[in-house]
Amino acid sequence: MAGAARTAWLLVVLCSCCSWTQRQILVAATTDANDVTALNTLFTSMNSPGQLQGWKVNGGDPCGESWQGITCSGSSVIAIKLPSLGLSGTLSYNMNNMESLVELDMSQNNLGNGQQIPYNLPNKKLERLNLAGNQFTGTVPYSISTMSKLKYLNINHNQLSGDITDIFSNLPSLTTVDLSFNSLTGPAPPPPPFTAPPHSRKRGKSPGQHSNGSDTSSSDGSSGIGAGAIAGIVVSILVVGAIVAFFLIKRKQRKSAMLEHFEQRQPFNSFPSNEVKDMKPVEEATTIEVEPLPAPTIVNVKPPLKIERKQSFDDDGFANKPVAKKVNAAPVNTKVYSVADLQMATDSFNMDNLVGEGTFGRVYRAQFNDGKVLAVKKLNNTALPSQSSDDFSELVSNISKLHHPNLSELVGYCMEHGQHLLVYDFHKNGSLHDMLHLSDEYNKPLSWNSRVKIALGSARALEYLHEICSPSLIHKNFKSSNILLDMELNPHISDAGLASFVPDAEFQVSDQGSGYSAPEVDMTGQYTLKSDVYSFGVVMLELLTGRKPFDSSKPRSEQSLVRWATPQLHDIDALDRMVDPALKGLYPAKSLSRFADVVALCVQPEPEFRPPMSEVVQALVRLVQRANMTRRMLDGEEASRRPDDQDQEFL
Structure with missing residues (x-):
């Protein structure tokens, strides 16, 4: 007995040691780098709220340092719970990188600021999503x-x-949905698949139904719905439907034939097997690289109906609004260069190193x-009318906070001797303008795949400025000469934030008659988010x-x-x-037609009919996804295809 007792005691001690060691390993675990980056960005997107204990703008260890509202499993963040904290701003654009997140609760805050719910939310393991009691606008994102x-x-x-589009049919685990107290229209979500019908008081019968299946009201009134109630519901639905139909018809009468044509396009989930017949051969054997691509989405890029909602950035006509308060903020995360350093690197700003000249000044290769x-x-001098060092410091501080893969990154600044x-x-x-319009014998023309890739990347950059940044930023100078291309032909938008952050700037940033400015800008000189959308359509x-x-000419x-x-x-x-x-005819007709549809919406003369950039992004993503679906269909028929066709890709 004594030996058995000692053995049992040793086992208890050993298990306790193992448990303690395991806890120490978990505590010491370093948080997954993708989770850290996403939380850093979320903290910035929410205007760096001081009430969040432990949170940081850069770096840190959310799991090891026990950041407020963060729950981890090992080195992965599995839950973010920050309800009722008075948080403002919006959600971050890269939350889809949090692949282990199971729960996201940001309810009862002031998030959204009149912006849409971001479409790139975590989607791999997310089980609970609570954004109730905020200020999000727009539609329910199809990425759900x-x-x-x-x-x-x-x-x-x-x-x-x-x-409310059909976004619930692919969610077999969904049991609770609350969309109340919004201005949504359409049917209520269907019940989850395999949900049993409600039980009646008598075994084997549904409420208000005899065993033979005929509908009738309950004899004792204790179950089922009365015929009068049903009639009332039907009448109510018909009245509401008639009112909605009336306004839809009135609205539709104002639409152009162009928009009516676009509305008749087949939806994404209707994909005829013969769709590839009118596609022309494409020169490249690779599909476009647009990583990271969101999961398949459907987006409605039709002009939205006018509805009563909280006033947004664009709602009061074309009046300018300040987008940043004047704060004496020090530049962050940028290197300070001396004039001597830059003179040496540019050969004293020699004209041989001049690579461009625009509204804000000249650009030199260093x-x-x-x-x-x-x-x-x-x-x-016109870019900074006051020539104030404080103004320039604030400008650098603000621009240095803009981070997106498709924005040209600020790496440093110089402020010496009045420079x-x-x-x-x-x-x-170089720039997209030069690639398109100054091609020479050494430049290979841009393929169709590359053009779609450039359009999508540029759209994502504008979406970031318009819908992720808080407050929203208008570029005001979007044109092909401000789209710079790296060696893989990824676009990087330059001059982002300059027009919005320059204090008291009283000059036209888009040349009159250049072809990029929207009609309302030519008439009033005032810019809105929708004028950026027009300029994007021109590009x-x-x-x-x-x-x-x-x-x-x-x-x-x-x-x-x-x-x-x-x-x-x-x-x-x-x-x-x-x-x-x-292009020499090397493009698919279907892809070209859909590309043209998006263009038509962006360059409409009425600003209210132009889609927000998030919908443009999703429309271009859908274009790519349909192309990839076509490719998979063709791969399935590879055995029956001609040998010379087997390497062709379609976009």
Whole structure:
């Protein structure tokens, strides 16, 4: 007995030691790098709230340091619970990188600020999503349909609107949905698959139904729905439907034939087997690389219905609004260069190193002693009217906080002897403008795949400025010469934040008559988010046609690219004739047509009919996904295809 007791005691001690050791390993675990980056970005997107204990803008160990509201398993973050803390701003754009997140509860805060719920939420393991009691607008993001493990969804008490699309059919685990206190229309979500019917008082019968299946009211009134109640519900539905139909018809009468044509497009989930028959051969054997791509999405890029909602950034016409308060903030995470350093790197700003000149100043190529090549933007006097050092410090501080893969990154600045210079990454392929319009015998024309890739990356950059940054930023100077291309032809938007952060700037950043500015900008000189959308549409037209936005060398009827191209965007034969000849016919007709549909929406003369950039992004993502589906269909028929066809890809 004594020996058995000692053995049992040793086992208890050993188990205790193992348990203690395991706890120590878990505590010492370093949080997954993707989770740390996503939480850093979330903290910044929420305006770095001081009430969140332990949270940091950069780095840190959320699991090891026990950040407020964070729950971990090992080195992975599995839950974020921050309800009722008065948080503002919005959610971060890279939360989909948190692949282990099971629960996200940001309810009863002030998040959204009149912006949409981001579409790139965690989707691999997320089971509970609670964004109730915030200030999100727009529609329910279709990306929710990719959250296959989702069990609980609560987005009540927001400012959501529009139709409830079929996003619940692919969510087999979903048991609780609360969409109340919004302005949503359409049917209520269907019950989850395999849900049993409600039980009646008598075994084997549903309420109000005899065993033979005929409908009738309950004899004792204790179960079922009375015929009068049913009739009342039907009448109510018919009245509401008639009212909605009336306004829809009135609205539709104002739409152009172009939009009506777009509405008749087949949805993503209707994919005829013969769709690939009218596609032309493509020169490349690889699909477009647009990583990271979100999961399959459907987006409605039709002009939204006017609804009553909280006033957003664009709602009061075209009046300018300040987008940043004046704060004496020190620059962050940027290197300080001396004038001597930059003079040496640019050969005293020699004209041989001049690579561009724009509204804000000249840009020079800078070669440093360590072999690194950067771009130096020398701001002119009109960019900083007051020439104040405090203003420039604030400008640098604000721009240095902008981080996105498709923005040109600020790496340093110089503020000496009255000089104001910004130092950016240098991109060896130059600008999209030069690639399209100054091609020579050494430059290979951009393929169709590359053009779609550039359009999608540029759209994502504008989406970041418009819908992720808080407050929203208007670029005001979006054009092909401000889209820089790296060696893989990834786009990087330059001048982001300059027009919005320059204090008291009283100058036109887009040249009148350049072809990029929206009609309302030409008339009033005022910019909105929707004027950026118009400029983006013009750049898409450049990619499609290879033409400049305004070309005085063309016949008078063809000088304005938008006026010449818009009437032809839904005419297949005309569209085929207006494509950039440099493509030599190497593009698929279906992809071209869908690309043109997005262009048509972006360059509409009425700002309210232009889609937000998040919908443009998802439309272009859908274009790529449909192309990849086509590729998979063709791969399945590979055995029956001709040998010379087997290496072709379709976009």
